[in-house]
Amino acid sequence: MTKHTYIKGLAAAALFGLSSVAAQAEEVIRAITFVPAQVSFARNFQGFVDLVNERGEGVVQIQVIGGPETIPMARMGDAQKNGIADMFMLPAGLYLNLVPEGEAFAGSNRDPMSLRADGGIDLVNKAFHAKGNAHVLAHVDGGAGFHLWTTKKPGIDENGQIDLSGIRLRSSPLYRAFLEKLGATIVVQAAGEVYTSLERGVVDGTGWPVTGLRDYGWDKFLKYRINPSFFQTDVLVSMNLDSWNGLSDEAKAIVNQAAIDHEKSSYEANVALNVTEGEILAEGGIETIELTGEQRETFLRTAYDIAWERLKGRDATMHDELKAVFFEDF
Missing domain, CATH: 3.40.190.170 (Bacterial extracellular solute-binding protein, family 7)
Known part of the structure; x- marks a missing residue:
C-alpha cells in the first residue's frame, strides 16, 4: 500500500466515522x-x-x-x-x-x-x-368546542331545554354522559364508521367540532347544528x-x-377555520339552532358539570387543583 493510498484510506474512514456519528x-x-x-x-x-x-x-x-x-x-x-x-x-x-x-x-x-x-x-x-x-x-x-349535528330537528322539553329523546347519536366516551343527559340514545363508534351509519340511518347525528366534518363527508346527511359548542377540543x-x-x-x-x-x-x-367551515356548512344547507339566554347557560352548565363531576368520580385527588386552573366560572 502506498503512502498516498494509506492517507486516502484514513480520510475515508474518518469521513465514514463522522457520517455514522452524525x-x-x-x-x-x-x-x-x-x-x-x-x-x-x-x-x-x-x-x-x-x-x-x-x-x-x-x-x-x-x-x-x-x-x-x-x-x-x-x-x-x-x-x-x-x-x-x-x-x-x-x-x-x-x-x-x-x-x-x-x-x-x-x-x-x-x-x-x-x-x-x-x-x-x-x-x-x-x-x-x-x-x-x-x-x-x-x-x-x-x-373550538364540540357541536351536536343531527339529521332530525331536536325537540324542546317542558323546561325549555334541548330534548334529544328518540334521536340516536354517535358519541365518543368523552361526551357520552352529556348526550345521555339530554335524552339521546347513544352509539359509541369510531369516526371512520360514522359515514356508513349516517347513510344507513343507524345514527341520526354525532358530536364533533366544526373542523373535520366535511373531511369525513358527514355534511352530506346532516341537517342541523346546535349552538353553542360544548366542552373544548x-x-x-x-x-x-x-x-x-x-x-x-x-x-x-x-x-x-x-x-x-x-x-x-x-x-x-x-x-x-371554524368561521370559514361554518359558513361553508351553512351554505350547504345545515341549519343552525341557536340556544340563547337561560337555555344556553343551562346547556353549557350541564356539560361542564358532567365533565368535572366525572373526574371527581373517577379520581378526586387533583380535581380541585385542576379545576381552579382550567375552569373560569360564568
Missing part, C-alpha cells in the same frame, strides 16, 4: 395520529412535524408512521403507555380510563396559552406521567414518557419550543 446523533421520533392523514387535525399536525424537522435537522426528526389504520383509536392510550410509538396526536378524552385527569382539557373554558402560562400543562403532567407513562407537550387545535401532542426522557437535552428543547409555538399558531388558525 446519523446516530439525529434522533428519530415515530409519531401516530388519531385521524387519517386527510383529516384537518392530521394536516395541522403535519405543520408541527415540519416545524420540528426544519429546526431539528441533524438533531431530531419526527416520522409519522400512521393513523387509526395502524393503531385503532381506542387502543392508542395503551399504545402510548407501552411505547408502541414515541409520539401521539391524540385527544385526552380517548384514554380517560388511564388518565381521568385528562378531563380537565375538555372541561376547560380557557385558551391553551393562558393555561400554559398559569402552569396548567405542568400540573396535568403530574397525572399523565404517573398514570399514562406520557408527557404532554401541547394542547393543540384549541379555540382536547387534542394533545404527547410522547411516551420513556421516549421523551430518552431524548437529548438539545432535542427536547427543539421539540418543546416547537410544541409551544404550534399550540399558539394552531389555536389562531383553528379559530379562523
Whole structure:
C-alpha cells in the first residue's frame, strides 16, 4: 500500500466515522395520529412535524408512521403507555380510563396559552406521567368546542331545554354522559364508521367540532347544528414518557419550543377555520339552532358539570387543583 493510498484510506474512514456519528446523533421520533392523514387535525399536525424537522435537522426528526389504520383509536392510550410509538396526536378524552385527569382539557373554558402560562400543562403532567407513562407537550387545535349535528330537528322539553329523546347519536366516551343527559340514545363508534351509519340511518347525528366534518363527508346527511359548542377540543401532542426522557437535552428543547409555538399558531388558525367551515356548512344547507339566554347557560352548565363531576368520580385527588386552573366560572 502506498503512502498516498494509506492517507486516502484514513480520510475515508474518518469521513465514514463522522457520517455514522452524525446519523446516530439525529434522533428519530415515530409519531401516530388519531385521524387519517386527510383529516384537518392530521394536516395541522403535519405543520408541527415540519416545524420540528426544519429546526431539528441533524438533531431530531419526527416520522409519522400512521393513523387509526395502524393503531385503532381506542387502543392508542395503551399504545402510548407501552411505547408502541414515541409520539401521539391524540385527544385526552380517548384514554380517560388511564388518565381521568385528562378531563380537565375538555372541561376547560380557557385558551391553551393562558393555561400554559398559569402552569396548567405542568400540573396535568403530574397525572399523565404517573398514570399514562406520557408527557404532554401541547394542547393543540384549541379555540373550538364540540357541536351536536343531527339529521332530525331536536325537540324542546317542558323546561325549555334541548330534548334529544328518540334521536340516536354517535358519541365518543368523552361526551357520552352529556348526550345521555339530554335524552339521546347513544352509539359509541369510531369516526371512520360514522359515514356508513349516517347513510344507513343507524345514527341520526354525532358530536364533533366544526373542523373535520366535511373531511369525513358527514355534511352530506346532516341537517342541523346546535349552538353553542360544548366542552373544548382536547387534542394533545404527547410522547411516551420513556421516549421523551430518552431524548437529548438539545432535542427536547427543539421539540418543546416547537410544541409551544404550534399550540399558539394552531389555536389562531383553528379559530379562523371554524368561521370559514361554518359558513361553508351553512351554505350547504345545515341549519343552525341557536340556544340563547337561560337555555344556553343551562346547556353549557350541564356539560361542564358532567365533565368535572366525572373526574371527581373517577379520581378526586387533583380535581380541585385542576379545576381552579382550567375552569373560569360564568
